[in-house]
Amino acid sequence: MNNIRIDLPQFTILVTLITIGDSILVLPAIPASLAKQDAWLSGILGLLIGLFVVYLLGTVGKLYPHLTLVEYNEKILGKWPGIVISILFLFYPLLSIAAHIREIGDFTTTHIMTNTPVVMVHLLFVVIIIMGARLGIEVIARSGEIFFFIFTILFFVFVIALIPLIEWKNVEPILEGGIKPVINGAITVVAFPYMELVVFLMILPYVKHQQKIRKSFLIGSLCGGLVLVIIIALTILVLGYDLTQRSFYPTFALAKSIRIGDFLERIEVILAVMWILTTYYKITFYFYILNLALAQIVRIKEPRILIYPMGLIVTVLSLVISPNAAYFNDAISKYWPFYDSTFGLLLPLFLLIVAFLRKKTVKEGY
Template identity: 55%
Template sequence: MKIGARQFTILVILVTIGDSLLVLPAIPAFEAKQDAWIAAIVGLIIGLVVIYLICTVGKLYPQLTLIQYSEKILGKWPGKMVGFLFLCYLFVSISTHTREIDDFFTTEILPNTPMMAISFLFIGIVVMAAILGLEVIARSAELFFPIFLTLFFVLIVCLTPQIELQNLQPIFEGGMKPILRGSFATTAFPFMEDVVFLMIFPNIIQAEKIKKRFIIGAMLGGIVLILFITVSILVLGPYDVANSIYPGYALSKKINIGNFIQRIEIILAVMWLLTTYIKVAFYFYIMNLGLVQIMEIKNGKNLPFALPLGLIVIVFSLLVSPHIAYIIHVISAYWPFLDGVYSVLLPLLLLFVYWLRKIFKKQDKWSS
């Protein structure tokens, strides 16, 4: 299945935003306090460097996926092992995102609904999207994108009366160290996780536009997150943002225009659900595609493992964490390192081995 450059850009924007709207503002605010917005800007700059690295690796073999050229560069079995570990990373990520949705809905919106029911409903449509294929996921992103932009604009406009500029002061109170610590999260979650797009480079029609579109999509997604983190600090203050489980949801509760337009936090919930769904559906499709490629199944276009993998994700999502506070602790303390392994170390390893192979081939030609 092929997708156009425009669809690719929109997909990058929504996947970059992903689940970050709900919980991300708390992590840089905890580290950098009122300078969290600066940490987000630093994260965007570093994140674009990571995207450039990802594009550089993708250009080595533009007609192959990450798993296919890992075998070509590292050798068959080492490449398969790297591919399998990459799929495990996607599996854990999908399960964690599903658990986030379970926890959010059972604590904030549907408190009397069992987690299992929410998991079944969510993973059911994710499995359906994966089976229908990349083109359907990209078209869904194209359909949801204007809805997301409209809701985001409405949210920001409605929060404007609640803005207090003194919440950003004093600037650089703690120096650059806390800002750099906060930027680690704002680099990892939005941008490092975009390494998964290396699996669809062969499916993009206008291959010459991939790099430009990838950088534009990541930049636009990053700008949305910078604006959202900044508004969170301006409205709630750094202390409330840093100590809230769902700072994005708490932010939307502050909307109050003339004591008439208020309690419309469902806007944030819908925005978050749209971007998280696109991200999880895309990840799930890639995980199934990667498994088919590792096992070298010739007729694997219908993704025969989609349904059983969906059931396994449902079970694992209930076991991955005892509660949302544990997930937030793991996400803030350890997850960025996991993202770094697959988005920075793995591309650097592939580039290094590719470079070595090229040098040895030249030496063999000269010696012969």
């Protein structure tokens, strides 16, 4: 592990891909249900607040730049309290992986392979996740550079194809319900892409040029956030807030509405490829972090020996985490933001405060 190093551009691209993640498919429905036609304002406000959250994460990472989150939990809080917090943290990537795999299974069996058992979709996806995690963070980061280029091209094609379908009346009247619905929608936007980036605190020691990590962290989250703001705005402008909030996968419905002349239609495959790429990187990265964190807690030098048992656990958990897609989407929109804020905001703040108090105590000689 001491020989692992990834470059700053690779780190930035990885942050961008994971910020986008599965949110490109499902996020627009949540702020639309709260802020209605002002969901695009929730996206912009969420981006601004999200950058503050990322800045906070980068500040926590600079406390001990050569240690991972698990390691400086023990350094800041003490050995046993730190281990307890780290064990609790393990459940965050574990449940997130299971939830994202279930999301993939539900979408695939609903819109693409309707006669395929969901368990087979899960198994196939877990196999390629295990393959990626076994190759390590360096390979994940390097391959991200290649696929980010593909994603960028597909995204621009997707946006250009939607421009003729925009109806500006769909965002009128602006702020009809006041600022409160916009703020409520922004809270969900902050929770899903930005607070989830707390897992990057596990790999900061392996990034080159430590002094520039926070800047790269902010740039990556800004790029990913702009993509999501554009997606939210396009779903409202093309579909309207009512159809957006009633759809499980509003961006997929948006893609199906593209028809240019009589020769270009049914290009929702572009969205499907973008979503699969970003979601795969997000889950694989989370899975790598899960194994790395567990290995550091139990003092195992080689995290890869944990990959196959954890692959079996997340496969089973993905099947039992939710009975159906409706239950899953309802739980995600109502309860998951609180789960994200616990680990993505409260935990970093807690560590920052305790570290500050410890340093102040030492400086004053107590």
